Amino acid sequence: MPKDMYVYIVTNKPNGTLYIGVTNDLRRRLWQHRGHIIPGFTDRYNLTQLVWFEHHAEPTEAIRREKALKSWNRAWKLDLIAATNPGWRDL
Secondary structure (H helix, E strand, O other): OOOEEEEEEOOOOOOOEEEEEEEEEHHHHHHHEEEEEOOHHHHHHHOOOEEEEEOOOOOOHHHHHHHHHHHOOOHHHHHHHHHHHHOOOOO
């Protein structure tokens, strides 16, 4: 049975530090980022604003997409965000 998965990008400000992650529960994961529940990169850089996400029905596809996005250069990532969220609103 397919499991809903999400690839997402969080930041601390427009054009700021970016973090790309994958999760099966986007609400819970954002709660963790915003509450600084899990120590690490997102906690250290205060990455709490969701600026982009993508739904996947298959975990393997979501993980493949996350790895691909992580290999992109920064300009491509910024273009991806700007295409759907030009104002860098917190989604």
